[in-house]
Amino acid sequence: MSLGFLFGAVYALAAAVMLWSLTQLNRFLAETRDIGDEGSLQRFKVLARMQMYLALCGMVLLAVGMLVGIVLIARHGLLGLLAVILTNVFILGLGVYHKRVEERARSLRAGSEVLAKEYRRISETWVKKALPDF
Secondary structure (H helix, E strand, C coil), rough: CCCHHHHHHHHHHHHHHHHHHHHHHHHHHHHHCCCCCHHHHHHHHHHHHHHHHHHHHHHHHHHHHHHHHHHHHHHHHHHHHHHHHHHHHHHHHHHHHHHHHHHHHCCEEEEHHHHHHHHHHHHHHHHHHCCCCC
């Protein structure tokens, strides 16, 4: 397997994970205007858990991609550097957009103080911890 193919495959898989994650976020936002009841809070929990697992997968893929990118640059010089930079600019743009959508999902209004408290706790866990504890 060529180094260029491996690099492309790893980053394509990372992009696919991000796009799948975005699809889930956008679907949740389209179906959920606020956290108005226990059902919407449960859907948010399911979403947050999946997003946390997908983020871990994405981090592993990007770490592998970085290592392969370093080898690609070492072997192919300026051409390898250009490929790595362009690929990472694309992933960075996708990541910035993803973060905006994710923040919208974590900033919905809640129907009661009890729901708001649990929603905030889940949102903080989503951002600050690697694995869900809810």
